[in-house]
Amino acid sequence: MGLQTVFRAVIMGAPGSGKGTVSSRIAQSFGLKHLSSGDMLRANIEAKTDLGVLMKSCIDQGQLVPDDVISRLILSSLRGLEQSSWLLDGFPRTVAQAEALDSVYDVDSLINLDVPFQTIRERLTSRWVHLPSGRVYNTDFNPPKKPGLDDVTGEPLVQRDDDSPETVSRRLKDYERQTQPVLEYYRSKGVLETFSGTETNKIWPHVHAFLTRKIPGNQQAMGKA
Numbered sequence: 001m002g003l004q005t006v007f008r009a010v011i012m013g014a015p016g017s018g019k020g021t022v023s024s025r026i027a028q029s030f031g032l033k034h035l036s037s038g039d040m041l042r043a044n045i046e047a048k049t050d051l052g053v054l055m056k057s058c059i060d061q062g063q064l065v066p067d068d069v070i071s072r073l074i075l076s077s078l079r080g081l082e083q084s085s086w087l088l089d090g091f092p093r094t095v096a097q098a099e100a101l102d103s104v105y106d107v108d109s110l111i112n113l114d115v116p117f118q119t120i121r122e123r124l125t126s127r128w129v130h131l132p133s134g135r136v137y138n139t140d141f142n143p144p145k146k147p148g149l150d151d152v153t154g155e156p157l158v159q160r161d162d163d164s165p166e167t168v169s170r171r172l173k174d175y176e177r178q179t180q181p182v183l184e185y186y187r188s189k190g191v192l193e194t195f196s197g198t199e200t201n202k203i204w205p206h207v208h209a210f211l212t213r214k215i216p217g218n219q220q221a222m223g224k225a
Contacts, residue, residue: 006084007030007032007214008088008105008107008108009032009086009087009088009107009108009109009111010087010088010089010091010092010101010107010110010111010186011023011026011087011088011089011111011112012111012112012182013112013113013115014113014115014171014172014175014176015120015124015168015171015172015175016120016124016168017113017115018113018200021200021204022111022113022200022204022207023087023089025207025208026111026207026211029211030085031085032085032087033081033085033086033087034087034089035078035086035087035088035089036089036090037070037088037089037090038090040074041055041070041073043077044073044077049073051069051072051076052073055069055070055073067094067097067100068096070091070097071096071101072100074091074101075100075101078104078105085215092182093179094178094181094182095181095182097182098185098186099185107186107189109193109210109211109214110183110186110191110192110193111207111210112183112192112193112194113195113203114195114196115196115197116198117176119198120168120172121165121168121172124163124168125159125163125164125165125168126139127159127160127163128148128157128158128159129157129158129160130153130157131158132155133153135150135151135152137157144157193210195207
């Protein structure tokens with residue numbers, strides 16, 4: 001990439017907000033590396049790195065992984081990407097993690113997907129799965145031909161525990177409580193950009209237009225090559 005200016009962004013959004021879809025579109029359209037903190041953490045655990053072993057020990061004992069351990073692990077994974085533009089997904093989740101990231105890298109933008117919790121609740125609690133095949137149905141826009149039964153085998157569909165109304169509501173409240181201080185932190189730095197809406201396909205054009213303005217043109221061209 002030579003002397004080309006790098007662009008570094010963080011994306012945030014509640015579970016079910018369409019964050020994965022938007023992230024992949026950003027990566028494809030603008031050539032940013034999509035870096036999932038979950039993938040990084042799993043890779044370190046599988047590779048049995050020092051930090052990975054420490055983190056697995058915390059998880060196995062039912063303890064929260066300390067901020068500094070997660071921060072060190074993510075920052076070590078970012079080494080070697082100094083000349084790359086990236087989109088960080090899933091980190092930081094606390095102000096302490098944000099401060100650790102800022103001590104090494106300047107974040108150019110925090111992209112916040114603001115989807116009403118009621119929309120997310122409807123989206124997730126309408127989801128039913130045929131476990132043996134992994135086929136997913138949605139009672140609102142992709143219903144099975146016969147309610148509660150898989151189209152191919154006729155076997156019963158189940159709702160994952162994660163998608164039950166009670167679990168979804170709890171996850172959304174936890175997300176809001178945990179991330180609000182992080183959003184305020186980046187707002188105070190002047191890099192928070194919030195995109196609101198109920199449909200990913202309607203939010204995406206606004207995200208695309210924003211990044212087209214923010215990212216140097218030659219990077220966008222590279223992403224489309």
